Amino acid sequence: MSVMELETQSQLSGEPQSIVNDFVINVATVNGSGSQTANTTIIRALFKMGIPVNGKNIFPSNISGLPTWFTIRVSKDGYTARRDKSEILVAFNSQTCDADLAALEPGAVCLHPEDMRFVNKRSDVIYYGLPVKALTKEAQVEPKLKDYIANMVYVGALVKLLDIEPQKVKDALSFHFRGKAKPIAINYEIVEKAANWVGENLKKLDPYKVEAMNATTDKILIDGNTAGGLGSIFGGVTLVAWYPITPSTSLVDAINDYLPSLRRDPETGKATYAVIQAEDELAAAGTIIGAGWAGARAMTATSGPGISLMTEFSGLGYFAEVPAVIWDIMRMGPSTGLPTRVSQGDVLKVYYLGHGDTKHVVLLPGSMKECFQFGVEAFDLAERLQTPVFVLSDLDLGMNLWMTEQFDYPEKPIDRGKVLSAEDLTKLGGFARYKDVDNDGIGYRTLPGNPHPLAAYFTRGTGHDEQASYSERPDHWLANLERLARKHNTARTIVPKPVIDSKPGAKVGIIAYGSVDPSVIEARDMLREQGVETSYMRLRALPLGEEVREFIGQHDVCYVVELNFDGQMHQLVQLHTPEYAMRLRSIAHCDGLPLTARFISEKITAKEQK
């Protein structure tokens, strides 16, 4: 039932019927004010209570002083998608308090510092004013930390109002401060104070509360960039070359954080890896191409503008057939766009990255597990296919907090692909670098340093024959491109297959990928309630395979749902299945925020119910 109805109800009964584990908290603060600690404390405490949660940070592209919002979705049903309305507003930013207030639905809750001045205070919202200054006055911290701990006041208030287990808040704080007693104590003291004050001074008028569940047992909370970084480490990365850019930076940060403990040589303590901060993305791309050529498992992570700068090197990697892994944590483009907002706008660009006839292998993780798993597999695919492999994640997956089952240890041994040793060469009596020996489009390569006198070959981005010698001959050029096309078809068969959930009798199919997944899952439930049964195919890689054709063939209409303006995947799917061009519909939206389930279901019902 809607909050509206509740309102009226509670007016009658005077005693609101409670809404348990199913609401959204929107914390509005100023960035750089340390609210992250407070917000992660709340979300982790709820998580530790066994309640499904998801946290999304909507932050500005500057370092401090601008508005930022952290939304916590609490969902007993386990939905993790963004929802556009929130029931509980923590209005701790005077710049935006009125706009934030105006955005609330009637009957919603608003926590705020008691001295917060609203221009027009709505009458249909429940207010809880908090004496922030008073509660933090005696705290034993240096002045500049005062603001930080002030955020603990709303944590304490929520603990009381929502009935969050205090012990879990302690646990959350100790997780955050890695067990350091002092900060834990200082912060918890405020939480307790605030909770007590609320208990003694406020009457709860709203219906929202939480109750312990066991829906998060053995799960962890993590962001996709950390997951991807760990995947890269367990995938055996040996060289990282990068240039800082939001929102990809934290992926390399994670790698830097975990490498020392996981990848130092036990005897010598030396590094089995190199992380190089390049002077720009051209250099980062060039460095991993050089490293991949010489045999390293090399990677970089970047975002839109960096991808544009890597265009020429991506073409070289494709044509000279050099393995490398390139993560694109997608943000809003075109151009510099909005660095701290999410999109899936680089799909077309990356698939065709490079001038001339270029087509790349692209992985599309849709969960924390896949960020980890594809972090591992990207290297195997790159070395097997001897080509740059792109991993397209985005800001929502990469920088927000997601629940996930623990990651599985990679069972498949590392695949270094077709590399000839000196012994091989002795057996074979030589080799032709670009000869399609196995008819899969993939030649055999040697690594520099191979001591065999016949090991050397010359790599170039210009025309070459099977022996890798320079050639301008038309037949050589054509044969080479035809082999590369064969290789692309080989890739088609070995990249991760789509995940398909076909509902018998469903006439409507949904095709999506990446961070849109949770919204689609929720939207399908909404649609089902409205009598629209749907099948679902979540794409996990490019190039597209036969399954895509089959799936579309089984449905009257397929909606390609994505977070960009041009319906980029819709275009690629249409090109892949011209025979079904008219069955495909594009649901593309891009305003910087993750898609909501409601948006998707409304779009589809709008089209299906006429």
Next chain:
Amino acid sequence: MSVMELETQSQLSGEPQSIVNDFVINVATVNGSGSQTANTTIIRALFKMGIPVNGKNIFPSNISGLPTWFTIRVSKDGYTARRDKSEILVAFNSQTCDADLAALEPGAVCLHPEDMRFVNKRSDVIYYGLPVKALTKEAQVEPKLKDYIANMVYVGALVKLLDIEPQKVKDALSFHFRGKAKPIAINYEIVEKAANWVGENLKKLDPYKVEAMNATTDKILIDGNTAGGLGSIFGGVTLVAWYPITPSTSLVDAINDYLPSLRRDPETGKATYAVIQAEDELAAAGTIIGAGWAGARAMTATSGPGISLMTEFSGLGYFAEVPAVIWDIMRMGPSTGLPTRVSQGDVLKVYYLGHGDTKHVVLLPGSMKECFQFGVEAFDLAERLQTPVFVLSDLDLGMNLWMTEQFDYPEKPIDRGKVLSAEDLTKLGGFARYKDVDNDGIGYRTLPGNPHPLAAYFTRGTGHDEQASYSERPDHWLANLERLARKHNTARTIVPKPVIDSKPGAKVGIIAYGSVDPSVIEARDMLREQGVETSYMRLRALPLGEEVREFIGQHDVCYVVELNFDGQMHQLVQLHTPEYAMRLRSIAHCDGLPLTARFISEKITAKEQK
């Protein structure tokens, strides 16, 4: 009739029936040996005789010492497309003489220096050995010029054998040497000597000869880069920033050659233009974006690798809405590819150039006249649409010699687009840079230096509102992208329309663009002879318009013919007309050489005649 039949005939009659103005001469030499002079002399002499000709230079990517071929097509019917077989070989390169010889059809002719050693001399070819050394011995030139004039020997031989008018050869030489008496005399002397020697010592055994026509009256011979350079100058270019790259360099060379005489201020003698050789393509792109922003008619010319490096700036130009003109003289890609070989491989890449949701305006000249005309119009479109406009030419159009009618003087006055003067601002009392006042998606801009106190605005590649102020608001972002989409649709209606030749009752349509045009024209005649009537739509710009949909709708099947591997335009047409996806077939080929009519007609008949 084929040369084969002729052979046999001539054996019988002993007196070959002559073949007039319908054959191909293939001159095989070493680059850097000065054969260009000889070859252009021949082709211009024929041209001056009123005979339709076309010359194509197949040259290596180095400076001297490697094989190069110059093919001259002589066609009474006016065909200018490349033909894969040649009737007359001038074998002046010992490195390739045997391969060149082997490639000849039986009955063909081979001119060669008498001392040229063929490994296996074919018996079914007519040979004319020439005493090159003897004929050039007494020439009064410095030793290093000896090789150069040696090429005049085959000119002379052809004059005699083909019956070329000597006076026209003189005219051609004087055209080449801009009337300089000495070099004309020196070269002509050799031509005459050789002609006489042939007359006195050789018996003509082949059927090939030329006869004067009047098919070239008032026409000129020119290459597309010169045409494009002149177009840019008459289009009012004021700033050129570039970085050398084959095959685009000669476009800027032409601009540099003609600017001083055409665009110096008559009074002061000062330049009304600036040509800046940048340090690379990133800088070249940045420079024209800065210049276009400040009000210059700015352009650059580049090729594949340069386009890749211009990706980020192209996205900025699109999103910040800055006019600029970018010529891409396409060569073989991916990667460095083959710098001296032709392709149409950058179509997809350029249309989508930039990360995020980017789509550009692209012009596709298909003739010398259009290289000139689009050189002019590109600036008007760029300033009208306030966006980078790309002109996609290629090596075949750009660097080879084509007959063309003289260029028409641009009648439309220069269009500077929506620029507000100080007076306008006083009237309007201000402006909003990105407001869609006219509902065509195009806002009004001011130029730096405008003295009005309200003239200034702030340009950025980040999110912005109508006033050009920084904004991260979802609604602002969406509104902006929607306006850009409207602008793209405006472009759709004002870019050059396709040239359509619909044949009543034709079930087969051909869609092509650019340098492929002459091959399609000839192929259609071949197909007609075989009973396959075709309609033809030559695309001249992106985005595609409604005419494309209509044309396809009128035919059972449409072949998209292009010079790349992936059928890039085929993909764009399919995306434009999903309803006709299954009517479209791709005929894409890419081996570095211009398409032949035979190839196209065989592909189509193969599909149509079963």
Next chain:
Amino acid sequence: MTTEARPTSEGNKKLNLLGLDRAEYKGRPSTLCSGCGHDSISSQVIAVAWELSLDANRIIKMSGIGCSSKSPAYFLNRSHGFNTLHGRMPAVTTGALMANRDLKAIAVSGDGDTGSIGLGQYKHLLRRNLPMVYIIENNGVYGLTKGQFSATADEGQVLKYAGTNEFPAIDLCMEAIISNCGFVARSFAGDAKQVRELLKAAMSFEGTAVLDIISPCVTFNNHDESTKSYPYGKAHEERLQDISFIPTFNEVQVEMNEGDALDVKLHDGPVVRLRKLTADDHDPTNKYSALKILEESNEKHEFITGLLYINENRRTLADVEHLVDEPLATLPQEKVRPSREALDKLMKSML
């Protein structure tokens, strides 16, 4: 372009020669961290522009990407601005200034924007010599991406987030000097007066003037040990000279040249007066002496500020290219489209 404010009282507002109040030279409110060195530089730009009565309409504000590169939004609202791409401001500025030779650019960049991704464009811009003030707000880190080391960070420096910097620092002043830049100065955001006087001189310099200003990042690089911090700068700054800018019209002052002061006269009249403050015999008109003092101070880990090198003998690009006097941007059709006859003649010549 350089004239100085004479107090005219209109109400209680102080107006400059253009009759403009200081506020007219302001920009939008800054969104940088409070205390950021960049903001203090912005306020000096505002002060100088007002004092010199600069015509904002003939100034363009150019920048790359970074916290520093956001600065142009925070001064001179009345000037056109372009926040371009990371490391590519030099190319865009080159195009803009060639399109309209009446413009002068105030360009702001960061140490990452100029020293890392933009080093090549920086050096090539200096080779071309365009009329602009190139301000590098140098904090030794990438502020906007949260504090990684930039190429100007000191070798061996340690930061909590970024760890230890193992690479030698790039000295952007030395780079400018060997790239034949004619005006090279180093300053410190905490030294308002010096920044102001150098800005005035730079604005009057015909050609590219580089100001490498140490501008502390209070959020990521402001510890006492950091040579890019306020505490360090305040404690260690060694001014080479006491600099004062003397606008054209005050001929008098220029005459009464005192003993140890060196007066450098700029092309259109104004004078930069340098009163030596240190022992060493640095001659700012001598390229080689500038290289020497930089090399030495680097070895001695000294933080010297002041005008390192000045030499106005190079022509700017517009002159090198022999441009017409009017801006290319606004040339009428008659000037940019050759005549019908010209095309005709051309075509005939190709027959």
Next chain:
Amino acid sequence: MTTEARPTSEGNKKLNLLGLDRAEYKGRPSTLCSGCGHDSISSQVIAVAWELSLDANRIIKMSGIGCSSKSPAYFLNRSHGFNTLHGRMPAVTTGALMANRDLKAIAVSGDGDTGSIGLGQYKHLLRRNLPMVYIIENNGVYGLTKGQFSATADEGQVLKYAGTNEFPAIDLCMEAIISNCGFVARSFAGDAKQVRELLKAAMSFEGTAVLDIISPCVTFNNHDESTKSYPYGKAHEERLQDISFIPTFNEVQVEMNEGDALDVKLHDGPVVRLRKLTADDHDPTNKYSALKILEESNEKHEFITGLLYINENRRTLADVEHLVDEPLATLPQEKVRPSREALDKLMKSML
């Protein structure tokens, strides 16, 4: 890596310490113009590699794009080679050398490839200091694109096709020195012996050694007046020193150090002996003296060649990054994939 050929007669073939004939160090036939300076440099590389008995399998040949960058195809067929992208060889080489620290690179670039499009990467490569010989085949023009001026062309130089160069030349040696490169030399393709001795020293140097070799483009820039031409070089070359490379094993020679000769000992034993040939008191171990002599010779339009600066005190990037001794490229799975337990522990810690 440095040992010298002792004549062993096997048949009439002269074999080096690896028992290899000189021909084994050859490359493919050159496709450059006959007489191109680049080809003479290639033959010196072949000579030196053979004389030093280099193991071709541990050398990688790297280049960008240009006539010069084609050179690696014309020497050391037995070494892996990578003809990368225009101006981007430094980044690719950095990756390759980090992937396998046992490799040494012989890199060839042009003045356009390094001085124009590649200037930024060149400078940042030198900051990182990788084990390689960086040869710049400097002809002042873009040869492969038919003779436009590059950034090293002399100001005021005139060429038939390119016209007049209005911009000051970039001195790639000076650039290298201020970028803290530890081995900086200039030579002339026409001076075979000097090129050879410098190459030997460079091959033995631990770190990046820059050889800026004037290498005439006989097709586009070889007129007597051109400072990049054979005639000019032959007429004006001024050798700073007479250089001889003394490999490790000849201890004797190193002892008998003569009066005016300076012996510079390299990390693993060999010695570079420099016998002064000019009056000026240049000390090649002093950065500042190197800057001075370059600055002066530029002003005096002198063409000095020789070892300008040498200083082996910097660590190479592999050491800075504390890499394991084995090549990263060939580490076995046990070394690069953490254990099942490690993942388990990690996951638990996140519960």
